[in-house]
Amino acid sequence: MVLEGTEKLIKEELVRCIWFGQHFKKDKLYTDDGLRLEVLSPGWWNSEGGPDFKHAEILLEGKGLIKGNIEIHVFASDWMKHQHDKQETYDSICLHVTMWNDNEGKYIKNSLGQIVTQLTLSQYLDAELDDIIDVVDIESYLKGRKVHAGHCHREIGNQKIDEQWVGHFLDYAGDERILQKAKRYEEWLKKKPFEQTIYEAIMESLGYKENKESFLRLASLVSLKDFHSLIPEDVPVQMKKLHTQSLLLGIAGLLPHQRNSEKSYNDETTKYINDLEDAWKVIQAKINKTSMIKDDWSYAKIRPANFPERRIAAIANILSECAPNGIFHRILWIFQTKEDYTREHINTLINTTQSLFLNIHDLYWSYHYTIGGIRLKNPQKLLGKERTSNIFINVIIPILLIYARKHNDVRLEKVLHLLYRNYPPLPMTSTLRFMENRIFGQSKVAKKIINSIRRQQGLYQIFKDFCENDNISCNKCVLYLSMVES
Template identity: 30%
Template sequence: MNAGIQLFSDIYLKFTHWFSQVQVREDEPRIRVPEKTIRCIWNDQLFRTHELETTDGEQLEIVFPGYWTFGPGPDFKSAAIKVNGVLYEGDVEIHVYSSDWRAHNHSQNPEFGNVILHVFLWGERKKSPRRITAPSSPRLPGGHIFELEIKDYLTKGILELSEELDFDSYPVMNQFNFGRCHLPLARLPKEKLEQLLNAAGDARIFTKMERFHDRIIDRGYEQTFYEGVAEALGYPVNKQAFVTLAESLPLPTLRMMLPTKIAKKEKILHLQAMLFGMAGLMGFKHLDLSSLAPEDRTYFSRLARLWEKYRKRLPAPTLTDRDWKFGGIRPANFPYRRIAGLARLLLRHEAQGMFADFLKGFKAGIVMEENKRYATRIPRALYDFFCVEGADDYWGSHYSPGGKKLAAAQNLVGPDRSAAITINIVVPIALIYARACKSVEMEAALNLLYRSCKGKTDNKLLRFMKYYIFGNNAEMIRILSTEKQKQGLMQVYQDFCTQNENNCLRCQFPDVIHRYFT
């Protein structure tokens, strides 16, 4: 192989292979599930909430799950529940196993005195005294804390949920002081730290490949690619809703429904009507059209008529307006605008498909070294592949239905989101394709695409990691110059930080650093 070719490396995975998903204890084999997974499930209420019972068979209603907390004490504060119709307010503690309450000695810890509900994934096979107490809980019957085992209420299997959860978009744990890995990392030479981050960045792509591999076998490259792009457009809070939308309106259905002998400006209305309708976001058909500007009135009346036509031919929508979140995101990223952008991407690649068109542009666009078989430069256009201008679209100049018209049209999908789609969706799916085709040259070009991306990713998790394991050291932070290295840092968090519940006291990452990089 030519020395100039750089392929994706699995060296980081070899370092961490002993963090297997199955942990054997004395009494039974157990699936290893990080406690943060259960926190995320509780935070988003990813279980059937309308038929809950406590472990004592009492009817349970979740009025408010509480606020995610950091540091010592219960996991969620200021929650509200009803048990047999009686309202209780207090804190919620989350565990993987019911026995963890006693193992952590919470009954003797005054910080847990306001806990009203103990939520866990699994109860113990070996029966122990059922009811637990907090240091002071006079408001609860008999001073006992209510308990909920959520295993049988999950909407999906725990492993499937774990794969779908994006830990990067949730609050981070271990927020205080520096991690045990800070000093070992600070002592590493610059090139060793870069090697570690790059290797972890490759591992992050492999992790994403695992998510897509079975989908490709089941649904093909184009549908999987479409679902992945839709998911990325919903980042961070509407990812699952976008995936559900793409699943409920698959490409074969879209192609069958969409008229072929009409102008493109008409096709976009048909696509948007189907997408908004299946998304459960056609509520704007109840707008008082007479109060709208002529442009708005024409647009919404046409969408409503088209949806009435398509709804008779499509399955009943599984999404409603309640499945979409608008709080906590910039208006420019509201679901209306992202769905409109998805419609334009579908129309742009109507003939061959998004994945086929990307591969074609990728192969034509990469710059090859003279007389060599490997790429040396990636054109910016590949990172902008998913950009969608808003100049010719209603949603380019509006944030909400019938809202004030913006002074200037804004992109429906901008360059930063396009680059994020390239890294998180394109690279892993295209790498599966390259390896299936046994194309070393294509894999090398994808690696170059990945390591050349100067993305602007800057989320809460990254800011935490810069502080927690880099200690806000300017020299160390400067090393995070590429998207690949930032992705690597997030992979370290996923592999190590989320696996520990005791502020990294038992974390093996410092040992990995010492064993393999010093």
């Protein structure tokens, strides 16, 4: 059977654009099994693996409001061809959208055997396919990863809400995000002291999304007590750094011999490896721990400069530089050295604290991205400014806030508030870009309002609590409801 229109050779990207741009008769949609369908929101573009769109909202006859993910294909049979029926990643989709139904099926099934509703777009296009192809700029869609504006944007567009109101709301949301992070660390502190807590929190922050759990696991396997008992205190700091790297890399399962590396190296790398392995032999004889394995670590979509080995070298340097008192007490000392609240003082606190992470220098890793990699002409930072800023905001501030409140340190809490309020915004992320478009559309208002990291954190909090929450629709978002009621 040859379906009408299938002689047009189109790519899946075009179907995604048609779905997102809603180039179809929105008031006349029926699923392949005959249920009335209304699209409230097509969702937002997913630039990572998994379903094409996330957090869509649809109304389905007999089931009401449904929030979930959307998978797009040119042909219905592509679902099976791509083996999505065997992949758990696609169990979250609430609708399978296809241009043509070439297998006459009325639905598809996920890996759990559950029925998933299917919509065939070809019979509902609002223009001839050739005309749509001429109109749709695929590159613009893919480059911009456009987002449908939310109900909150409509309220702003109608000039019912002014910029100052939105800014204050985001401030409150940003404060809530810090408080939630502090609450999480408070649970950790019930079982461990401040030094161990901040060490584990920093370790978790060193890992990109796929390595957060691995870094946190490594921190639990190698506690600060292990460092104190296994790393000599009365040795030069460079020797301490080497032994600390050996301990962490060894337990992480990332030493060259653990990875069965048989490469030949130059003299510099050979000496570094031999020193690491010699230190590991001494350490291994004193401990009874099972090392992690290479498969515990992800290298996908990570630049070599940020590979796990280099991040481990970074924390080894920080721990060694802050010994014997520890990272937490070093940071606390920085915050307790001055009494004034001027902007200059706040900036000094930020710069001095972040220098613990930015100014570390390693004899080997400052000049290499990987073991055996080409030696760099100039030394490169082991941790960048953006990663350091994230640690500062998401780890140091919440944990210091807990300490301040536990010890009734009003001055420290005030300093933390001033610092958080005045910390400049960080570079855009996909989530921030999504939220700015969602709330403000394509206007320039967003740049004017989102003028601090506090407000960026507010966007993250709203996203987490509402936009990303499939159990809450847009018209139940606290931001939108507050706008309506104000």
